[in-house]
Amino acid sequence: MTAAVETAAGPLPVQYDSLERQHATARLGMWVFLGSESLLFAGLLALYAAYRFVYPAEFHAASAHANLVIGTANTYILLTSSLTVALAIHATRRGHRRRTVALLVATIALGLAFDVLKVIEYAGHLREGLAPGDYYAFADLPARGVVLYVTLYYLLTGLHALHVTGGVGALIWLAVRAQRGAFTPHSHVALELGGLYWHLVDLVWIFLWPLLYLIR
Amino acid sequence: MRTEPDYLRAGRGIRSWLLTRDHKRIALMFLVAVTLALTLGGAFAMILRTKLLYSGPWLIEPLTYNRLFTLHGVVMVFMFMIPAIPAVFGNFALPMMLGAKDLAFPRINLASFYVYLAGAALALWGMIHGGADTGWTFYAPYSTTTPTDVAPVALGVFVLGVSSIMTGLNFIATTHMLRRRGLRWHDMPIFVWAIYATSIIQVIATPVLGLAVGLVAIDHALHMGIFDPALGGDPVLFEHLFWFYSHPAVYIMILPAMGVIAEVVPTFAKKHPFSYKALAYSSLGIAFVGFLTWGHHLFVAGISQFDAAIFGVMSMFVAIFSAIKVFTWIGTLYRGSITFNTPMLYFFAFVYLFAFGGMTGIAVATTSLDVHWHDTYFVIAHFHFIMIGGTLTAFLAALHYWFPKMFGRMYPERWGLVSAALVFAGFNLTFVPQFLLGNAGMPRRYYAYPDRFHVLNVMSTLGAYLLGAALILTLVYLLASLRWGKPAPANPWGSRGFEWRSPSPPPAHNFVVPFDPAHGCYAYDRPPPDEAPAVET
Numbered sequence: 148m149t150a151a152v153e154t155a156a157g158p159l160p161v162q163y164d165s166l167e168r169q170h171a172t173a174r175l176g177m178w179v180f181l182g183s184e185s186l187l188f189a190g191l192l193a194l195y196a197a198y199r200f201v202y203p204a205e206f207h208a209a210s211a212h213a214n215l216v217i218g219t220a221n222t223y224i225l226l227t228s229s230l231t232v233a234l235a236i237h238a239t240r241r242g243h244r245r246r247t248v249a250l251l252v253a254t255i256a257l258g259l260a261f262d263v264l265k266v267i268e269y270a271g272h273l274r275e276g277l278a279p280g281d282y283y284a285f286a287d288l289p290a291r292g293v294v295l296y297v298t299l300y301y302l303l304t305g306l307h308a309l310h311v312t313g314g315v316g317a318l319i320w321l322a323v324r325a326q327r328g329a330f331t332p333h334s335h336v337a338l339e340l341g342g343l344y345w346h347l348v349d350l351v352w353i354f355l356w357p358l359l360y361l362i363r
Numbered sequence: 364m365r366t367e368p369d370y371l372r373a374g375r376g377i378r379s380w381l382l383t384r385d386h387k388r389i390a391l392m393f394l395v396a397v398t399l400a401l402t403l404g405g406a407f408a409m410i411l412r413t414k415l416l417y418s419g420p421w422l423i424e425p426l427t428y429n430r431l432f433t434l435h436g437v438v439m440v441f442m443f444m445i446p447a448i449p450a451v452f453g454n455f456a457l458p459m460m461l462g463a464k465d466l467a468f469p470r471i472n473l474a475s476f477y478v479y480l481a482g483a484a485l486a487l488w489g490m491i492h493g494g495a496d497t498g499w500t501f502y503a504p505y506s507t508t509t510p511t512d513v514a515p516v517a518l519g520v521f522v523l524g525v526s527s528i529m530t531g532l533n534f535i536a537t538t539h540m541l542r543r544r545g546l547r548w549h550d551m552p553i554f555v556w557a558i559y560a561t562s563i564i565q566v567i568a569t570p571v572l573g574l575a576v577g578l579v580a581i582d583h584a585l586h587m588g589i590f591d592p593a594l595g596g597d598p599v600l601f602e603h604l605f606w607f608y609s610h611p612a613v614y615i616m617i618l619p620a621m622g623v624i625a626e627v628v629p630t631f632a633k634k635h636p637f638s639y640k641a642l643a644y645s646s647l648g649i650a651f652v653g654f655l656t657w658g659h660h661l662f663v664a665g666i667s668q669f670d671a672a673i674f675g676v677m678s679m680f681v682a683i684f685s686a687i688k689v690f691t692w693i694g695t696l697y698r699g700s701i702t703f704n705t706p707m708l709y710f711f712a713f714v715y716l717f718a719f720g721g722m723t724g725i726a727v728a729t730t731s732l733d734v735h736w737h738d739t740y741f742v743i744a745h746f747h748f749i750m751i752g753g754t755l756t757a758f759l760a761a762l763h764y765w766f767p768k769m770f771g772r773m774y775p776e777r778w779g780l781v782s783a784a785l786v787f788a789g790f791n792l793t794f795v796p797q798f799l800l801g802n803a804g805m806p807r808r809y810y811a812y813p814d815r816f817h818v819l820n821v822m823s824t825l826g827a828y829l830l831g832a833a834l835i836l837t838l839v840y841l842l843a844s845l846r847w848g849k850p851a852p853a854n855p856w857g858s859r860g861f862e863w864r865s866p867s868p869p870p871a872h873n874f875v876v877p878f879d880p881a882h883g884c885y886a887y888d889r890p891p892p893d894e895a896p897a898v899e900t
Contacts, residue, residue, distance in 0.1 A: 160465070160469070161464045161465060161872055162458070162463050162464040162465040162466070162467070162469075162541055163541075168540060171540060172467045172468075172536050172539075172540040172541070175535075175536050175539060175540060176467065176468060176471075176532055176533075176535075176536045179532050179535050179536065179566055180528075180532055180566075182566060182567070183528055183532070183566040183567065183569070183570050184570065186567055186568070186570040186571055187570035187571070187573065187574055189571070190570065190571040190574035190575065190604055190607075191574060193603075193604070194589070194600060194604070197597070197600055198595075198596075198597075198600075201595075201597070202595065205595075279585075279587050279588075280582075280585065280586045280587035280588040280589070280591075280594065281585075281586040281587075281588060282586075283594075290594060290595075291594065291595045292595045294588065294594050294595065295589070295594065295595055295596060298587050298588065298589050299589075302578075302581075302587075302589070
């Protein structure tokens with residue numbers, strides 16, 4: 148066995164002949180994973196499409212009770228956070244460690260703000276009785292058809308919020324590593340992967356926002 | 364050159380196994396796990412078949428019967444059939460066939476094993492605790508309203524799906540990025556093509572299954588009513604989501620099996636495949652068309668005639684690609700120098716059973732005929748011909764084919780041939796009567812049946828016992844040869860395959876000397892490359 152090649156992030160795994168190869172492989176793996184994730188949401192969106200086709204009027208009426216203010220605010224928050232994470236990667240490429248950490252912390256804060264607003268929004272809906280399935284008790288609209296919109300609203304935004312929260316966890320880990328100097332201008336693939344994942348989270352929301360909030 | 368220990372002896376102690384990153388060791392751990400799953404699923408099948416010796420109530424309660432066929436399906440499909448060949452033999456052989464020292468993401472590979480265990484534990488716990496009685500298909504609205512414990516079983520299936528995605532992702536990245544320098548796509552063994560096509564299905568289709576069964580679990584636990592007609596929902600949508608995965612999942616089960624066969628045939632016919640490209644691209648063809656056929660499960664669920672016709676025709680395209688493969692294997696045999704070792708005998712069993720299962724697949728893809736056969740034993744017999752006749756025989760072929768490489772021991776050839784013949788006989792005796800039962804109108808999943816079905820049911824049960832005995836025999840002699848088998852040479856079959864150019868068993872990083880891809884993996888018209896040097900034992 149030949150001696151292991153040392154890199155900034157420890158020894159290079161034996162199956163790779165260069166760091167570039169390892170990074171390219173990691174990126175490919177992430178893209179495949181994101182493709183797989185998209186299909187997870189695609190299944191739910193297919194359900195949405197089918198039910199909206201059957202109940203167009205009910206979906207229209209139900210979406211009028213979505214909280215457009217919070218939904219729109221969250222859209223801006225997530226778009227901004229995608230910018231900050233992209234800038235963090237840019238800062239790493241330029242070798243600015245402190246700026247990287249600051250931008251990652253900003254991204255984390257925006258992600259958490261999204262979650263907090265989402266919880267406030269859920270609480271408001273539940274107070275009104277806009278609850279999924281059997282728990283639906285919203286007096287203004289009859290259950291049939293409308294409850295499907297409400298259930299899908301919770302499933303879609305809930306699954307998305309889980310991804311936001313998971314992404315925040317990953318960003319915290321990345322921020323700690325960035326603070327410790329694990330990323331160099333030429334070796335920061337973990338940060339890139341975190342950024343890619345965060346963009347997916349953002350992108351999914353770009354679909355959810357019009358489908359759930361803007362159809363009225 | 365310094366000698367190094369083989370991968371089985373590279374580290375000692377239980378920790379060196381449980382925390383290993385070596386794809387070969389992870390493959391062996393998966394082998395143990397899927398063998399346990401096969402044993403468990405087989406045991407349930409034996410109880411079911413024993414019950415069906417008599418129509419009347421005996422041996423088990425009807426509810427227990429329902430739980431057992433659900434358990435049989437869930438264990439066999441999600442814990443045995445889907446991971447069996449990719450996670451065991453794909454894991455073991457794919458990196459070696461590419462000349463890689465390991466998979467692209469060894470930690471994800473190890474994690475996929477533990478995720479598999481967690482999913483299996485969750486599903487089995489749910490089964491013991493309350494036991495789902497929905498069948499492995501979890502059809503709504505029954506699955507969301509039955510009082511049995513559907514949620515943990517469905518979540519277990521979800522978790523098993525995550526493991527499957529991790530495996531697929533690893534294989535895709537490895538195939539693209541870790542091929543040995545000079546090894547082009549068209550130099551890769553056919554098995555790699557098959558596993559690659561399978562992996563694409565795994566990463567694309569599995570999340571949709573995860574979503575569908577996840578929704579059933581949530582619905583059952585919280586009454587969300589997403590498929591509940593009382594709240595305006597549509598149960599047929601569940602069937603769409605479920606089969607969007609579960610039909611391609613059939614190809615997750617059969618494509619790797621075809622890959623195994625494509626390695627076995629050239630090796631034991633000592634001949635280049637009749638058409639390399641036909642075998643390689645037909646795998647991708649099946650993977651692609653397989654995504655567009657799911658509607659043939661819904662012919663009687665109220666889809667339009669137009670949809671049904673499209674799905675029927677798309678399903679028949681699969682048969683074209685499958686037939687290309689079968690004819691290519693047969694063409695490979697022509698003027699080959701054939702030796703009848705156990706893997707080769709399994710190939711003959713495979714071709715017969717797969718062709719039979721495939722042709723009946725065309726029959727049930729025909730909309731008018733399917734109305735007659737839908738939900739009868741005809742369908743049961745059809746998919747067992749593909750799943751057992753195809754996947755299980757290929758699994759056994761692979762096990763015997765790579766056994767010397769994996770363990771450095773030879774299995775007893777005579778016992779291998781005898782048990783292969785018994786598997787084939789037992790299988791036919793089990794499932795041929797089921798075609799007749801189904802055609803005569805016996806529905807699947809029924810606890811009782813009219814007297815006129817008695818003889819065929821008894822035949823089927825006796826066949827199942829024979830099949831079970833043959834599998835136990837296989838297990839016994841394979842376990843015995845781990846200890847008492849003759850030491851295996853590096854290349855006992857005289858194969859040209861890349862993985863055989865390493866010692867048996869291989870060293871931790873697979874090759875003592877990197878192989879030369881210029882000497883192709885099917886170059887039977889040239890003398891074999893040098894024997895791999897022995898390693899210290």
